[in-house]
Amino acid sequence: MPRQALSPSAPPRSFVWTRRIVLTFLTAFALLPVYVMLSSSLKPLQDVSGKFRWFPSGLTVRPYIDIWHTVPLARYFLNSLIVAGAATVLSVVIAVFAAYAVSRYRFRGKRVFTITVLSTQMFPGILFLLPLFLIFVNIGNSTGIALYGSRGGLILTYLTFSLPFSIWMLIGYFDSIPRDLDEAAMVDGCGALGALVRVVVPAAVPGIVAVAVYAFMTAWGEVLFASVMTNDTTRTLSVGLQGYATQNDTYWNQVMAASLVVSVPVVAGFLLLQRYLVAGLTAGAVK
Numbered sequence: 001m002p003r004q005a006l007s008p009s010a011p012p013r014s015f016v017w018t019r020r021i022v023l024t025f026l027t028a029f030a031l032l033p034v035y036v037m038l039s040s041s042l043k044p045l046q047d048v049s050g051k052f053r054w055f056p057s058g059l060t061v062r063p064y065i066d067i068w069h070t071v072p073l074a075r076y077f078l079n080s081l082i083v084a085g086a087a088t089v090l091s092v093v094i095a096v097f098a099a100y101a102v103s104r105y106r107f108r109g110k111r112v113f114t115i116t117v118l119s120t121q122m123f124p125g126i127l128f129l130l131p132l133f134l135i136f137v138n139i140g141n142s143t144g145i146a147l148y149g150s151r152g153g154l155i156l157t158y159l160t161f162s163l164p165f166s167i168w169m170l171i172g173y174f175d176s177i178p179r180d181l182d183e184a185a186m187v188d189g190c191g192a193l194g195a196l197v198r199v200v201v202p203a204a205v206p207g208i209v210a211v212a213v214y215a216f217m218t219a220w221g222e223v224l225f226a227s228v229m230t231n232d233t234t235r236t237l238s239v240g241l242q243g244y245a246t247q248n249d250t251y252w253n254q255v256m257a258a259s260l261v262v263s264v265p266v267v268a269g270f271l272l273l274q275r276y277l278v279a280g281l282t283a284g285a286v287k
Contacts, residue, residue, distance in 0.1 A: 041257035048252040063257040067244075070254055075233075076240030077262060083151050083236060084219035087158040091166045091215035092208055094159075099170030100196050104182065114171065120164040129228060132157055136229070149231040157225050162215035169214075173207030174200065209273050220266060237262050 040048050042059045067073055102110060136147040147153030177200060185195035201208065223238045230236060241258055244251045 037256045037260055041253055041260055043253050045249075045251060045253050048256075049249075063251075063253040064261070066251075067254045067258045067261065070251060071240055071243035073237075073240065073258060073261075076235055076237045079151065079230075079234055080220060080236040080238070080262075083154050083158070084216050086151075086155045087162060087219040088212050088215040090155070090159055091162045092212050094163060095166035095170050095211055096196070096201065096204075096208065098167045099174050100200065102167075102171050103174035104179070104192075114168070117164045118168050121168075125161060126224065128160060129225060132160070132225075133228060148229060149234060151234050154226065154229050154234065154236070155219075157229055158215075158219040158222065162218045166211040166215060169211055170204070170207055173204055177203050213270065213273060216269075217266070 039054070039056055041063050042061065043056045044058065044060055044062070047053070047056060047058070101107075102114060133148065136153050140146050140148055147156065181199045181203065182192075182195045185199040186192075190198060221238055226236045227239045230239060241255060241262075244255045244258065
C-alpha cells in the first residue's frame with residue numbers, strides 16, 4: 001500500500017517524536033511523586049523508615065485508619081474547609097461588585113485604585129505577617145474581638161491576598177462582556193444591580209469560577225500565616241499535618257496517607273471546574 005503523504009501544514013516527524021518524548025518525560029516526572037506517596041502510604045512504618053523500595057513487599061491500609069487518631073485530622077479538615085470556603089465566598093462577592101464598578105463606571109481615582117490593587121501583588125506575603133499579627137492583637141485588646149487565633153482572623157488574612165488579584169482579574173473579564181447586555185437589561189426594567197445579577201454574572205461564570213478556584217487554593221494550602229494566626233483549636237490542615245512528626249519518630253506512612261486524603265476533594269473539584277478555569281483565565285488575561 002502506498003505511503004500516505006503528509007499534509008504541507010503538518011509538523012515534521014522529528015518534531016512529533018520530540019514532542020511525544022518530552023510529554024512522556026514530563027508526565028512521568030509529575031506522576032512519580034504521586035506514586036511514591038501512594039506506595040509509601042500503603043507500607044508499614046518500618047518499611048517506610050528503612051531503605052526505599054519501588055515495589056512494596058507488603059501492603060496495608062492501616063495508615064489510612066490511624067491518620068484519624070494520631071492527630072485530630074477531622075477537626076483540621078473542618079477548619080480548613082470553613083476558612084477556605086468563607087474566604088472564597090467573600091473574595092468572589094466583593095470582587096464581583098468592585099470589578100463591576102471599575103469596569104462599568106467612571107469615577108475619580110479609578111486608575112489609582114486599579115494600579116493600587118495590582119501593585120499589592122509585588123510584595124511578598126511575609127512582609128504582612130508582623131503587621132497583621134500586631135493589628136489583630138491590638139484589636140483584641142481594645143475591643144475584645146478575638147481575631148488572633150480565630151477562624152475569622154485567618155479568613156481576613158487570606159482576603160488580603162486573594163481579593164486584590166480577584167478584583168484585577170474580574171475587571172479584565174467584565175471588560176470583555178459587551179455593555180449592550182447591561183443596557184438591554186436596563187431597558188427591560190432592571191437597575192444596575194439587577195443587570196449585574198441577572199445578566200453580567202451569568203455571562204461571567206468562567207471568570208468567577210477562576211477567581212473562586214484561585215481564592216480557595218490560596219487559603220487551602222497556605223502554611224506561614226496559618227502556623228502563626230491559629231491555635232490548637234483553629235489549626236488547619238497545612239499546619240496540622242506536622243503533628244505526625246514527634247520527638248521520637250515521624251509517621252511517614254501516615255503523612256503520605258493524610259496528604260492523599262486531603263488532596264482528593266481539591267483535585268476532584270479542580271477537575272470538575274477545569275474548563276471554566278481555563279476559559280476564565282484566558283478571557284481575564286486578554287481584553
